[in-house]
Amino acid sequence: MPSPIPHGPYAGFGLSYWLDFERPRFGPLEGDISADVAIVGAGISGVKLAHYLGKLGVRSVVLEGGVVGDGASGRNQGSMNHGTSIGYTECINQVGRENARALWNLGLENQRLAVAMINELGVKCSYEALGFVFMARSDEPGFEEEDRGYRSDAVLLNADGFHAEYLSADDLRADGQHPLFVGGLRIPSDSQFHSGRYVAGMAQSVARAGHARIFDETRVLALDPDGPNAVRVTTSRGVVRAARAFLLTNALVPQFVPGLARGILGERGQVLVTEPLSQRPCRGSYGAAMAWWREIPEPDGRWRLLFGGGRKRDEPDSLFRAFDEKGAANPEMESEGFSASDAHQRRLDAQFHLLFPQLKSARVTHRWGGLQGFTADSLPVIGEFDPKRRIHGMAAFCGRGNAYTDVGAQYLAGKVAGVAGSVEKQFEPVIRECLTPGRGSANW
Numbered sequence: 001m002p003s004p005i006p007h008g009p010y011a012g013f014g015l016s017y018w019l020d021f022e023r024p025r026f027g028p029l030e031g032d033i034s035a036d037v038a039i040v041g042a043g044i045s046g047v048k049l050a051h052y053l054g055k056l057g058v059r060s061v062v063l064e065g066g067v068v069g070d071g072a073s074g075r076n077q078g079s080m081n082h083g084t085s086i087g088y089t090e091c092i093n094q095v096g097r098e099n100a101r102a103l104w105n106l107g108l109e110n111q112r113l114a115v116a117m118i119n120e121l122g123v124k125c126s127y128e129a130l131g132f133v134f135m136a137r138s139d140e141p142g143f144e145e146e147d148r149g150y151r152s153d154a155v156l157l158n159a160d161g162f163h164a165e166y167l168s169a170d171d172l173r174a175d176g177q178h179p180l181f182v183g184g185l186r187i188p189s190d191s192q193f194h195s196g197r198y199v200a201g202m203a204q205s206v207a208r209a210g211h212a213r214i215f216d217e218t219r220v221l222a223l224d225p226d227g228p229n230a231v232r233v234t235t236s237r238g239v240v241r242a243a244r245a246f247l248l249t250n251a252l253v254p255q256f257v258p259g260l261a262r263g264i265l266g267e268r269g270q271v272l273v274t275e276p277l278s279q280r281p282c283r284g285s286y287g288a289a290m291a292w293w294r295e296i297p298e299p300d301g302r303w304r305l306l307f308g309g310g311r312k313r314d315e316p317d318s319l320f321r322a323f324d325e326k327g328a329a330n331p332e333m334e335s336e337g338f339s340a341s342d343a344h345q346r347r348l349d350a351q352f353h354l355l356f357p358q359l360k361s362a363r364v365t366h367r368w369g370g371l372q373g374f375t376a377d378s379l380p381v382i383g384e385f386d387p388k389r390r391i392h393g394m395a396a397f398c399g400r401g402n403a404y405t406d407v408g409a410q411y412l413a414g415k416v417a418g419v420a421g422s423v424e425k426q427f428e429p430v431i432r433e434c435l436t437p438g439r440g441s442a443n444w
């Protein structure tokens, strides 16, 4: 799936820093097989679901068109928030205070499950909770309102029992931030990890434990009913018959469930990483309009800077709909969505040089693009995608896949096995009310 930029100033780039290591290979499916559950896609969603199903005694096969981690899971910021991609105040306005509080608690439960899984499987992914800081910048329209939103978020989050801190312009200056930033919100317990080693390490352990059979280079071509109680999954390497299928292909879900196309839009994110630096560039993760970044620890004690953004939501080279107005599939969704774009990298460089002038001469070693799924209400979809074809799934995490895939996987696995886990017991009402696939508020 990684496609290098063919020409121009960024020629040869395209490989994600997170995927620049010897990834485990699982080999393709060879011939026809049966399983309890067929999982399409081996990103964090697919691998975590296989883990939870395996623990409940349900045997699954994971079918990955490329190599484990090729999708957004190996191309992101590598930060784990525990809230939605809209602020707490906005979320309260959208879904009410009780649901907003439940969605943040769901994120905390996700972090608890993620850490437990990392420890249980012994995944070496440099997990560390260094916090996330959201900031308002004075060169963007509406920054005063954004700043007021962070003040309000801090008050409401603390009142509801969460840990959050409003940061003034002086606080941000003391933290070494650019003078453009006028206020922000710090969530101290948000965390970071090495995205590639996370997804690949989990997959290796899940396969080793016998919890699932994972096949890469096995592209799913069709999902059809196979009698009343089964689904037939046709792949490039053979057919899988299963009682259920889980479609965990992120922004590409509408390729197989067109009915969800109005509720899932693909967006290309764009990222660069510098060479190792002798000075630590920041501490933890940061996010603002047009830019987000974090530091990456190197084994020799130095640090790299990972820097992403360089776009607003409606940039024409960033947004991908699954189908055009005539219903024809968008051929660029996948090929373009996962590749680095020349124009987009130029905008990213402009932001990088503006916000980190001290790193102007630092060499950039990696540049890449990655496709993520977004709903109009900025909340993921988790549940039944197409009951008639026995297709379920989760998708459109709106930049928060690391915050909601563990809880989603445990919830979905429990439904298959008929065993309610911690997520179903505590969060069933908010999942049903706010995250159900096909809900009207998700539609663009």
Ligand SMILES: Cc1cc2nc3c(=O)[nH]c(=O)nc-3n(C[C@H](O)[C@H](O)[C@H](O)COP(=O)(O)OP(=O)(O)OC[C@H]3O[C@@H](n4cnc5c(N)ncnc54)[C@H](O)[C@@H]3O)c2cc1C
Binding pocket: 001, 040, 041, 042, 043, 044, 045, 046, 063, 064, 065, 066, 067, 068, 069, 070, 071, 072, 073, 074, 075, 076, 077, 078, 079, 080, 081, 218, 219, 220, 221, 248, 249, 250, 251, 252, 268, 269, 270, 271, 308, 369, 370, 371, 372, 394, 395, 397, 398, 399, 400, 401, 402, 403
């Ligand atoms: C630039 C960027 C930055 C991000 N930053 C963050 C962040 O800091 N924190 C956060 O929480 N989230 C972040 N995200 C979002 C996060 O990465 C995703 O929500 C998450 O990785 C989704 O995981 P997934 O397993 O659902 O999908 P993916 O990782 O995209 O996996 C889907 C898999 O399905 C496979 N596939 C697709 N079609 C087929 C087919 N027909 N047959 C077989 N296999 C198929 C793909 O090859 C892929 O491996 C970011 C995303 C991007 C792109």
